Amino acid sequence: xxxxxRDDVAHVARLARLELTDDELETFTDQLDAVLGxxxxxxxxxxxxxxxxxxxxxxxxVLRPDEPGATLDRAEVLAQAPSVEDDRxxxxxxxxxxx
Amino acid sequence: MTxxxxxAAVRAGEHSAVAELDERLAAIDDRDGEIHAFNHVMIEExxxxxxxxxxxxxxxxxxxxxAGVTVALKDNMCTxxxxxxxxxxxxxxxxxxxxxxxxQRLAAAGAVIxxxxxxxxxxxxxxxxxxxxxxxxNPHDTxxxxxxxxxxxxxxxxxxxxxxALGSDTGGSVRLPAAACGLxxxxxxxxLVGRSGVIPLAHSLDTVGPLTRGVRDCALMLQAIAxxxxxxxxxxxxxxxxxxxxxxxxxxxxRVGVPRHYLDGAMDEDVAKTFETAVQALKTLGPAAHExxxxxxxxxxxxxxxxxxxxxxxxxxxxxxxRAGDYGSQTLGRLMAGLFVPAEAYVRALEYRxxxxxxxxxxxxxxxxxxxxxxxxxxxxxxEESDLGGNPGFAAMVTASGHYSRxxxxxxxxxxxxxxxxxxxxxxxxxxxxxxPFEEALLLRAARAFERCLDLPADRPEISVWRSxx
Numbered sequence: 267x268x269x270x271x272r273d274d275v276a277h278v279a280r281l282a283r284l285e286l287t288d289d290e291l292e293t294f295t296d297q298l299d300a301v302l303g304x305x306x307x308x309x310x311x312x313x314x315x316x317x318x319x320x321x322x323x324x325x326x327x328v329l330r331p332d333e334p335g336a337t338l339d340r341a342e343v344l345a346q347a348p349s350v351e352d353d354r355x356x357x358x359x360x361x362x363x364x365x
Numbered sequence: 366m367t368x369x370x371x372x373a374a375v376r377a378g379e380h381s382a383v384a385e386l387d388e389r390l391a392a393i394d395d396r397d398g399e400i401h402a403f404n405h406v407m408i409e410e411x412x413x414x415x416x417x418x419x420x421x422x423x424x425x426x427x428x429x430x431x432a433g434v435t436v437a438l439k440d441n442m443c444t445x446x447x448x449x450x451x452x453x454x455x456x457x458x459x460x461x462x463x464x465x466x467x468x469q470r471l472a473a474a475g476a477v478i479x480x481x482x483x484x485x486x487x488x489x490x491x492x493x494x495x496x497x498x499x500x501x502x503n504p505h506d507t508x509x510x511x512x513x514x515x516x517x518x519x520x521x522x523x524x525x526x527x528x529x530a531l532g533s534d535t536g537g538s539v540r541l542p543a544a545a546c547g548l549x550x551x552x553x554x555x556x557l558v559g560r561s562g563v564i565p566l567a568h569s570l571d572t573v574g575p576l577t578r579g580v581r582d583c584a585l586m587l588q589a590i591a592x593x594x595x596x597x598x599x600x601x602x603x604x605x606x607x608x609x610x611x612x613x614x615x616x617x618x619x620r621v622g623v624p625r626h627y628l629d630g631a632m633d634e635d636v637a638k639t640f641e642t643a644v645q646a647l648k649t650l651g652p653a654a655h656e657x658x659x660x661x662x663x664x665x666x667x668x669x670x671x672x673x674x675x676x677x678x679x680x681x682x683x684x685x686x687x688r689a690g691d692y693g694s695q696t697l698g699r700l701m702a703g704l705f706v707p708a709e710a711y712v713r714a715l716e717y718r719x720x721x722x723x724x725x726x727x728x729x730x731x732x733x734x735x736x737x738x739x740x741x742x743x744x745x746x747x748x749e750e751s752d753l754g755g756n757p758g759f760a761a762m763v764t765a766s767g768h769y770s771r772x773x774x775x776x777x778x779x780x781x782x783x784x785x786x787x788x789x790x791x792x793x794x795x796x797x798x799x800x801x802p803f804e805e806a807l808l809l810r811a812a813r814a815f816e817r818c819l820d821l822p823a824d825r826p827e828i829s830v831w832r833s834x835x
Contacts, residue, residue, distance in 0.1 A: 270705070282704050283686040294698050297760060301674055301702035304667040305710035311664065311717050318715035323556065323601075323722075323777055323802060330595035342462040 269302045270295060368434045368528040368582040372475070375433035378422050382415035382433030386477055389435045393479075393526045401501045402520040404440045405448050406480040411435075414477045421475075429475025431589055436471055437521040437530040439514075440481035441488055442573075443562040444468055451564050452496035453486045454691040455684055465562025466594045467531060467573055474589040479527050482517025486696040488533055488566045489677070490514050491541050491766045492759075494751035495695045502748065503546060505792055509745045512545030514538040518576050519546040529586050530576040535566045536669055537770025539574045540782040544740035544795025547784045549583045549812070550576045552770075554802045555777030556601035558587075559594020567676035568599070570669065570774045580783060580813040584608035587805060603803040611806070616814045617651030619807075622733035624659045631768045633743040635788040640739045643785045643796040646818045647737070655733055661721040665772035668714045670764055672775070675711045678703025695753045695760070722776050730801050735811055738769045740782045740795035769797055779805050781812045785819055 275295045279286050286294065340353065349356040366374070374380035390408065397403055421428040438444065441451045443461035450456045464472070471478060485495040493516025494500040503511040504524040511520045515532025519542035522530045532539040534552040543550025551574045558573045565571055575586035588608050594600040623644060632640065647654050678685070681700050689697060729736075742765065753759050773780045779802070782795040796815070800808040 275705075278705055279701070282682070282701075284689045284701065286689070290694070290697075293694065294701055297698040298702050298705050300760070301670065301699075302705060304671045305706050307664065307667055308671060308710050308714050308717060309707070311713060313713060313716035313720055316716045316720045318712050318719065326601070338462050346462060 269306065270299050367579055368431070368577065369585055371528060372430060372432050372434050372585075375418060375422065376428060380433065382418035382428075382477055383412070385433050386411055386415040386435060386479070389479060389526055392524070396524060397526065399502065399507060400504055400520050400524055401499055402437070402482050402517045402524060402526055403480045404450055404452060404483050404498055404517070407444070407447055407478060410447065411477050411479050414472065418475050418477065429473065430585065431471065431529075432475035434476050434529060435479045435527040436476045437479055437482045437518050437527040438468065439484050439488075439518050439530070439532045441484060441533060441564040442468055442481075442531065443564070444478070444481065447481065449481065449564070450498070451487045452484045452498055453693075453696070454497045455688060456564075457497070461562070463562060466559035466596060467590045468562065470590050470592075471531070476529070476589070482515070482521055482530065484517060485514035485538075486693050487564070487677070487681070488514040488535060488538055489673075489696050489699050491537065491763050492746065492751040493517060493520075493542070494748055495693055495753070497693060500748050500751070503745065503792070505547060506745075506790070508747050509792065510545070510748055510751050512542030512741070512745070514542075515576065516542045516545075519543055519548055519550070522546070522548055522576050522578060528578070529582060531586075531590070532574060532576050533563055533566070534572050534574055534770075534774065535570045536673060536774050537767045539572075539576060540740055540770050540780060540795070540797065541766060543576045544782045544784070544797075545745050545793065547793030547795075548576050548578060549580050549781065549783045549816075550574065551583050551587060551781045551805070551808075552773065552779065553587065553591065553805060554603075554779045556599050557603065557779075557803060557805070558590050559592070559597045559600050561594050561596035565676075565680050567673045568680075569676060570672060572774070580781075580809055580816045581609060581612060583781070583812075584612055584809045587809075591805075601803075606806045608806055608809055612810050612813045614810055615651065616811050619652045619735060619811060620733045621647055621652045621654055621811075622657035622729065622736045623654050624657050624662070624736060624738065626658055627662050628738060628769075631742045631765075632739050635744065636739050636742060636794060639786040639788070639794045640796065642819070643737060643815065646785075646815060649818050650814050654737070657729060657733060657736070659729055659736075659772070660724050661717070662772050664717065665721060665775050666764065666768055668717055669767070669771040669775045671706060671710065671714050674699060674703035675706050676703070698760070718775055725776055725778075726801070734800070734807065736799040738797045738799070740769055740797045741766065742768050744788060744790065745792055773799050778802060779808050781808050783812050783816055785815070
């Protein structure tokens with residue numbers, strides 16, 4: 267039985283601001299159903315008492331020496347940005363207009 | 366000549382890096398129109414690097430352990446001022462302002478970087494057909510895929526375009542194409558090789574590793590790239606041994622586990638037959654084959670698929686919002702899937718990984734030193750069969766192709782593939798050895814023992830530009 271409907275896919279696509287054609291919706295509904303099957307299998311696992319780990323081994327925090335070194339060329343880095351002003355990245359306002 | 370022989374000849378002033386490069390560029394010119402290993406050939410940059418090596422030699426300076434050895438880079442590794450596309454329209458035309466750590470290390474070792482190789486878009490796939498710039502063809506049979514996602518890197522080495530290549534392996538993407546193209550491919554322990562400047566697929570699974578023609582060349586290349594990377598938070602500082610020292614030693618004392626319960630049923634007849642040659646070879650080499658059970662492994666391929674989907678979607682969320690139409694449909698489908706996975710399933714997958722790892726290290730790897738498995742489970746698909754549009758079943762095939770590779774990405778363990786024969790259609794088949802964390806030296810020694818024992822000169826790629834006879 268299908269775990270996910272076409273409407274579900276359209277809904278999540280809207281939340282993620284994705285624009286999908288009808289054909290894409292059809293194809294993805296099938297593909298997503300397979301991955302959600304994996305998710306359901308995983309959710310059914312008994313892992314009580316096991317802490318999650320984002321990395322396969324216990325990692326130690328390795329810090330590099332706090333010494334000045336070569337940095338990237340400013341002009342080269344700024345050339346990567348869509349908008350630049352006074353040697354800085356120009357970004358859309360995130361907090362509304364300044365008082 | 367092997368990479369070791371080329372480096373030795375260049376260092377001794379008996380061979381020039383420029384002459385070596387010219388020969389490879391001629392081969393690329395001759396045959397890459399058909400193979401499509403490269404997205405971009407770095408003719409000028411490579412020539413400058415080769416000239417620098419020759420100048421060092423002439424001046425009596427050390428040109429480095431990889432002096433004059435040609436290398437191809439998977440096109441998801443940043444190269445300063447040189448296009449880095451991930452075989453996607455999303456990054457088409459982008460030139461990074463820096464070199465990836467592995468690129469810096471190879472250059473410092475005297476390697477000559479020849480170009481950027483084709484891959485499945487953002488390393489998602491196992492065919493190198495899922496590329497915005499067209500499929501790469503397998504040099505052994507151009508109607509078939511070279512495996513993936515580092516298929517361009519594998520094709521480059523198999524066709525003799527470069528001596529060595531670098532790939533990335535998140536679910537099998539170095540090992541699968543290496544096996545499909547008759548090469549040696551190594552996925553190092555998670556954290557051994559720095560990933561800074563390599564465009565991520567899934568941060569908790571990504572590794573970078575060599576594709577080479579032989580095990581000793583693999584050791585030589587690993588030596589150049591292993592070690593701490595201050596810009597990669599997952600990078601570790603293990604002791605780095607000399608990977609070539611002791612590589613010819615016998616492996617009589619080792620215990621090798623064969624997890625039959627996980628192998629049988631997943632592979633086709635050809636693969637099963639060739640795999641038995643590998644098991645027989647063990648008898649000649651000395652170690653006994655222990656039948657072992659890997660508790661919990663049945664779920665690992667699915668769990669890895671889930672982690673790749675979720676972690677991949679996190680990397681791509683902004684582009685998914687603004688440029689969904691620029692992704693290939695296979696890539697978009699897999700990335701979108703990650704947006705639908707409940708957070709609870711992701712956390713549970715991480716919990717499962719911890720338990721699986723603990724059981725594997727504390728129980729299995731106390732009984733044995735290495736695991737032996739096949740690599741590709743079934744015959745290589747043709748380019749046409751790999752087109753998701755014409756073959757909707759291919760998505761399931763991509764997952765199935767990782768049956769023997771993905772569990773070891775999830776565990777972060779080092780794993781190497783090497784050729785062990787050919788299928789009835791004449792295509793190369795590979796075996797896989799898996800070891801304990803950071804025991805690459807032992808893994809390479811065992812792989813070298815197999816390579817000596819399985820000595821298959823007739824099975825080596827018959828490529829006119831390859832100069833093994835010289």
